[in-house]
Amino acid sequence: MKTEPTRAALAALLLTAALPVYAHGSMEPRHGGAVQMTGEIVFELVPTARGLSVYLTEEDEPLAASKFTASVIVTAPSGAKTTHALVAQNGNLFLAPGVRPARGSRVVVRIIDKATDAKSFATFQLT
Amino acid sequence: MITRSSRAVFAALAAAGTLLAATAASGHGIWFAKRATQLAMIYGVGADDLDAVRRLDKLTSFAGYDENWQPVEAELRVSGVIPIVDSAEPVAAVAAAMNYGIWSKTPDGEWHNAGLDKHPDAVTSERTMKYAVYLAKLPTTAVPLLPEQTLQVLPVGSIPEQKGQPLTLRVYYDGKPVAGANVLADYINDPDQTPLTTDAAGEVIVPVRNQGQNTVVAYFVVPSSEPALYEKIEHRASLTFVLPHLPE
Numbered sequence: 340m341k342t343e344p345t346r347a348a349l350a351a352l353l354l355t356a357a358l359p360v361y362a363h364g365s366m367e368p369r370h371g372g373a374v375q376m377t378g379e380i381v382f383e384l385v386p387t388a389r390g391l392s393v394y395l396t397e398e399d400e401p402l403a404a405s406k407f408t409a410s411v412i413v414t415a416p417s418g419a420k421t422t423h424a425l426v427a428q429n430g431n432l433f434l435a436p437g438v439r440p441a442r443g444s445r446v447v448v449r450i451i452d453k454a455t456d457a458k459s460f461a462t463f464q465l466t
Numbered sequence: 467m468i469t470r471s472s473r474a475v476f477a478a479l480a481a482a483g484t485l486l487a488a489t490a491a492s493g494h495g496i497w498f499a500k501r502a503t504q505l506a507m508i509y510g511v512g513a514d515d516l517d518a519v520r521r522l523d524k525l526t527s528f529a530g531y532d533e534n535w536q537p538v539e540a541e542l543r544v545s546g547v548i549p550i551v552d553s554a555e556p557v558a559a560v561a562a563a564m565n566y567g568i569w570s571k572t573p574d575g576e577w578h579n580a581g582l583d584k585h586p587d588a589v590t591s592e593r594t595m596k597y598a599v600y601l602a603k604l605p606t607t608a609v610p611l612l613p614e615q616t617l618q619v620l621p622v623g624s625i626p627e628q629k630g631q632p633l634t635l636r637v638y639y640d641g642k643p644v645a646g647a648n649v650l651a652d653y654i655n656d657p658d659q660t661p662l663t664t665d666a667a668g669e670v671i672v673p674v675r676n677q678g679q680n681t682v683v684a685y686f687v688v689p690s691s692e693p694a695l696y697e698k699i700e701h702r703a704s705l706t707f708v709l710p711h712l713p714e
Contacts, residue, residue, distance in 0.1 A: 363714070
């Protein structure tokens with residue numbers, strides 16, 4: 340016999356199944372930027388007045404920027420390509436000081452884990 | 467008690483084993499696969515992921531490409547027990563070629579990394595060449611013939627995004643479609659499958675096997691260019707592509 344609580348539980352389960360689940364963390368930007376995931380690492384790219392900022396998280400937890408060597412490769416709409424160091428700041432923040440790519444630029448963020456040498460990329464198209 | 471009929475069965479099994487051993491000895495290939503988020507070059511067959519690091523000296527070429535098939539600065543770097551792709555920028559595809567050298571099988575069943583000049587009693591001898599192309603994303607433009615890929619498997623048209631869908635493949639040898647090449651649709655999960663054979667246009671149609679990594683292998687045997695050293699050359703080429711899974 341089906342009881343009301345059983346129906347309610349079933350409805351709750353169905354609702355849970357329908358909700359988006361991010362297995363490796365939220366893809367919602369936390370700093371107003373653009374978000375990409377590579378492997379399990381979430382990159383958030385934020386153009387600011389000071390330069391390009393990048394935040395790293397994994398499973399919704401910040402990854403210490405000091406544990407990575409990082410750089411950014413900017414390809415302008417003209418095709419000109421420049422590479423800039425991303426400097427580790429506090430917490431999970433990197434900054435490429437003074438780098439302000441034009442609209443239409445392609446930005447590749449490259450990080451290398453200092454402990455494992457594992458390299459990861461995230462590619463953004465600025466609109 | 468061993469009877470005459472059971473002896474016959476044993477003999478048949480032994481013969482089959484010898485045949486399988488001979489096939490396996492020359493059946494290894496190279497391909498690429500993700501390992502702990504990095505792209506690694508694999509040497510082996512089926513689930514046998516063998517020591518690729520000690521075979522790196524046999525590589526004759528390695529190249530990375532972007533989505534427009536322009537070269538990307540890239541190399542293979544040893545990371546622990548595997549060689550991984552180390553590129554300056556993201557790669558949309560990579561390719562490698564390996565000259566695995568001359569191998570001879572003597573009557574005792576042993577394979578030797580030497581030619582008929584060293585083993586004139588060999589029952590078979592060959593030079594083996596191995597090639598690999600990996601597509602990091604399903605390509606939006608036609609996959610071109612790549613340098614150093616003497617044998618290459620190309621998708622004809624788009625690669626379907628769902629497993630089970632038919633995929634036409636064309637096998638090229640020396641830049642031309644080749645009839646009579648053998649094609650294994652899933653070299654990793656079913657390496658002992660009966661191969662398909664390319665038709666006059668160099669084509670076969672295979673069902674895409676996996677909603678994940680697919681490694682198709684073609685092999686093609688040509689006569690020796692140095693008959694005093696070996697009888698034939700086996701070219702073995704892989705094409706690897708990955709179908710996306712549902713969002714997590």
